[in-house]
Amino acid sequence: MRLRTAATALVAATLTPFALTAPAAHAAAPAAPYDFNGDGRADLAIGAPGATVAGKAKAGAVSVVYSGTGGPRTSTRTLLTQNTAGVPGSAEADDAFGTSVASADLDRDGYADLIVGAPGEDTSNDTNDGVATIVWGSASGLSGARTVNNFAHSSHDRYGLSLTAGDFDADGHPDIAVGATGSTMLTFVPGPITRSGPWHGGTSQGMGAYLGSYGVPYLSSGDVTGEGFDALVTHGHRNGGGSFSDLLDGRISNSGDWASYLPPGYVSAVGDIDGDGHGDIAVGNDREPSADFLGVLGGQVTIVYGGPDGRDKDRPEVVLTQNTAGVPGASEAGDRFGSGVALGDVNGDGYADLAVGAAGENGGAGAVTVLYGTASGLTTDGSKSYTQNTAGVPGGSEKGDLFGTRVVLTDHTGDGRADLSVSAPGENSGDGSVWSLRGAASGLTTTGAISFGPATAGVSTAGSPRFGTALGG
Numbered sequence: 001m002r003l004r005t006a007a008t009a010l011v012a013a014t015l016t017p018f019a020l021t022a023p024a025a026h027a028a029a030p031a032a033p034y035d036f037n038g039d040g041r042a043d044l045a046i047g048a049p050g051a052t053v054a055g056k057a058k059a060g061a062v063s064v065v066y067s068g069t070g071g072p073r074t075s076t077r078t079l080l081t082q083n084t085a086g087v088p089g090s091a092e093a094d095d096a097f098g099t100s101v102a103s104a105d106l107d108r109d110g111y112a113d114l115i116v117g118a119p120g121e122d123t124s125n126d127t128n129d130g131v132a133t134i135v136w137g138s139a140s141g142l143s144g145a146r147t148v149n150n151f152a153h154s155s156h157d158r159y160g161l162s163l164t165a166g167d168f169d170a171d172g173h174p175d176i177a178v179g180a181t182g183s184t185m186l187t188f189v190p191g192p193i194t195r196s197g198p199w200h201g202g203t204s205q206g207m208g209a210y211l212g213s214y215g216v217p218y219l220s221s222g223d224v225t226g227e228g229f230d231a232l233v234t235h236g237h238r239n240g241g242g243s244f245s246d247l248l249d250g251r252i253s254n255s256g257d258w259a260s261y262l263p264p265g266y267v268s269a270v271g272d273i274d275g276d277g278h279g280d281i282a283v284g285n286d287r288e289p290s291a292d293f294l295g296v297l298g299g300q301v302t303i304v305y306g307g308p309d310g311r312d313k314d315r316p317e318v319v320l321t322q323n324t325a326g327v328p329g330a331s332e333a334g335d336r337f338g339s340g341v342a343l344g345d346v347n348g349d350g351y352a353d354l355a356v357g358a359a360g361e362n363g364g365a366g367a368v369t370v371l372y373g374t375a376s377g378l379t380t381d382g383s384k385s386y387t388q389n390t391a392g393v394p395g396g397s398e399k400g401d402l403f404g405t406r407v408v409l410t411d412h413t414g415d416g417r418a419d420l421s422v423s424a425p426g427e428n429s430g431d432g433s434v435w436s437l438r439g440a441a442s443g444l445t446t447t448g449a450i451s452f453g454p455a456t457a458g459v460s461t462a463g464s465p466r467f468g469t470a471l472g473g
Contacts, residue, residue, distance in 0.1 A: 030105040031112040033165070034410065034473050036137040038111045041067040042410040044421055045114055046434055047098030047470025048454055052462040053081045053091035060097030061465070062116050063457035064142055067412040071419055071436050071450065072473075078142045079458035080116065080135060087133060087145045089121065096120035097133075101472040102219075104165035104174040106193040111137030114472075115148065115176060117160025123153070130159030132178050136195060146196075148176060149189050152204035156182030156215075164219040166230030167191070168250030175250070177232055181215030186234065188250065208259075210236035210244055222270025222279040224306035231310065233268045233281060242294045245283055247310055260310055263302040263317060264294040270306075271343025271352030271409075273373040278306035282354055284338030298322055298331030299338040301356050303378055318378060320371070322358070326380025328369055329361070336360030337369075339402075340471075344409025344418030346370065346439040354378060355420055357404025361387070366403025368422050370444050382443065386422075392446025393435065395427075402426035403435075406471035412436065420444055423468025428453065430464030434471070 034042040044065045053059035059081065066076040080098075082091040091097070100117035107113065114137070119130040132148035150159050162179030169175060173191030180187065184204035192200070207216065214237040224231040224247065232248040243264035250258070262268075265283035273280040281304040287295035303318040304311050322329040322337050331337070340357030347353070351373030361367040371383040388395040388403055397403065403424040412419045417439030427433035435451040437444055454460070454467035 029110070030108050031110050031137065033103040033112050035112045036064065036114065037066060037139055037141050038137070039414070041414045042412055042473045043067050044072045044412065044434070044436070044473040045101045045103065045471070046423070046457060046468055047101050047116070048432065048459045048465040048467040049096040049099040049469050050430070050463060051081075051098070051454070051465035052460050053083055056091050056093045057463050058094045058096060058120070059091035060095055060099065060118060061459050062098040062101060062114070063454070063459050063467075064114065065457060066141060069413055070448065071412040071438065074452050074456045077457055080142065082118065086143060087135065088147045089131065092122065094120045098470055100160060100163040101470045102163035102165045102176070103472055105137070106134065106165070106174050106191065107136070107195060111139065113137050114142055115163050115165060117163050117178070119158035119161040119180070121160070126153055126157070128157045129153055130157060130161065130180060132160040132163060132176070134193070144195065148178065149199040149202060150187065151202060152184050152187065155184040155204065156180040158215060159187070161215055161217050162219040164221045164232065166221040166232070168221070168230055168232055170227070170229035170251050177219055177221070179216030179219050182212050185210060185212060185215045185236070207234065207236060209238050211239050218267050220268040220270055224270065224279040224281065224310055225308055226277040226306070233262065233270065235266055235268065243285060243287070243292050247281070249310065262304060262311070264292070265302065265338065267338070267341055269341045269343045273303065273343065273352045273354070274305070274375055274377045275351050275373070278308070278312070280305045280343070280352070281311070282341045282343055284341040284356065286336035286338040286359070288333060296321060296331070297333060298335040299358065301338045301341055301354070305377065320356070324380060326383055327371070328383060328385035329367070334360045339405055340407040342407040342409040345373075346409065346418050346420070347372070347441055347443050348417040348439070351375070353409065353418070355407040355409050357407045357422070359402040359405040361404070362397060363399040364426065365397035365399055365401050366405070366424055368404045368407055368420070370420065372443065384444070386437070386444075386446070390446060392449050393437070394449060394451040395433070400426045406468060408471050408473045410473045411439070412473065413438065421471060421473055423471045425466040425468045430466055431461050432465060432467030432469070434468050
């Protein structure tokens with residue numbers, strides 16, 4: 001990866017093992033992320049950080065909806081809060097459990113595990129210290145939990161503000177990256193990570209020009225170089241204002257030389273759009289110039305193609321707006337095109353396709369656009385926009401729904417094609433809702449599309465749970 005120098009602060013800690021346990025027996029292959037019961041289908045994790053739990057406002061919850069041949073099924077689900085048996089801690093007002101979610105088969109037992117962030121968690125000595133929790137997968141779904149190591153309480157707050165998981169140091173074990181605010185706003189918790197074994201040290205990093213009070217509110221990761229390890233994409237605000245994004249190589253021991261520039265934005269996704277074996281990066285910046293001097297009218301998404309050194313400097317970035325030829329719609333103030341981005345192979349042709357949320361479209365009703373990957377890269381040919389008014393999509397578009405705030409492309413049915421999940425946390429005055437549409441050989445279809453809200457998924461509608469604020473699958 002070709003790298004630029006960035007001033008960083010480094011805090012490292014190596015922990016003394018408190019227990020030694022034999023590693024769990026390995027399955028034939030580790031589970032894919034979000035396949036919590038090991039059946040070959042991705043399940044759906046839906047964060048509702050505004051959920052009321054046992055009378056505690058904004059304590060937060062996550063509903064995990066397991067998938068079958070028809071996609072997510074709310075009849076088979078697990079509701080997780082900090083009052084759930086086996087989950088450390090207790091539900092308290094403003095904990096915001098479910099602000100972020102991530103997944104990997106951390107203990108390599110054939111079942112994916114779920115990581116949940118609660119950045120509002122208070123400790124005895126620190127308001128909004130934050131916490132991240134691992135909930136373990138099994139043949140019967142999620143149960144049992146462990147708190148993620150946090151060894152830098154004094155130098156950051158809101159631990160768990162963002163999360164992602166992957167093999168960042170190329171040692172064959174999945175690691176966890178945790179975003180926070182403060183002087184060390186990015187923490188790496190290295191693998192192997194087991195249910196009761198020792199932690200293996202870790203590092204907490206300052207992020208140079210990143211604004212500490214804003215922190216790192218979004219993370220994504222994927223294999224950009226094609227070498228079998230995961231690069232990390234970080235997002236924040238620069239000290240002088242405006243959004244900031246970087247591609248980090250966790251193999252670099254010199255923390256000042258591991259970052260390469262990415263286009264500014266607030267969300268991202270990694271997937272192989274052109275099928276060349278290198279993950280490509282989609283960066284969404286949904287802000288207007290009045291809110292971010294690096295934003296554009298209506299919002300934009302920038303595609304950065306990957307290569308053996310990280311970003312491929314020989315290929316130009318591709319900038320997409322609703323004024324781009326072939327993209328449905330037109331760029332208008334407040335559209336928020338790029339509020340959510342996802343990459344996955346919808347039609348099963350071997351190329352990752354792109355879903356873009358535009359949560360502000362039509363007065364905040366929201367929309368999602370799907371564009372397709374090819375051997376030569378992303379194309380606008382055949383792209384299509386979906387709203388709650390699209391034939392076959394349940395519901396109806398209303399101002400303030402924020403349909404497209406988060407989008408996920410992953411295979412919920414086990415047919416080898418990615419399905420589209422969409423959240424609208426503003427639906428029904430802040431209750432929130434989620435939709436799931438099927439992938440098909442001809443592209444995304446609304447046939448068999450489903451939607452469900454918090455009550456159906458076991459989340460209380462007291463207050464404004466904002467079901468779908470975080471979405472993973």
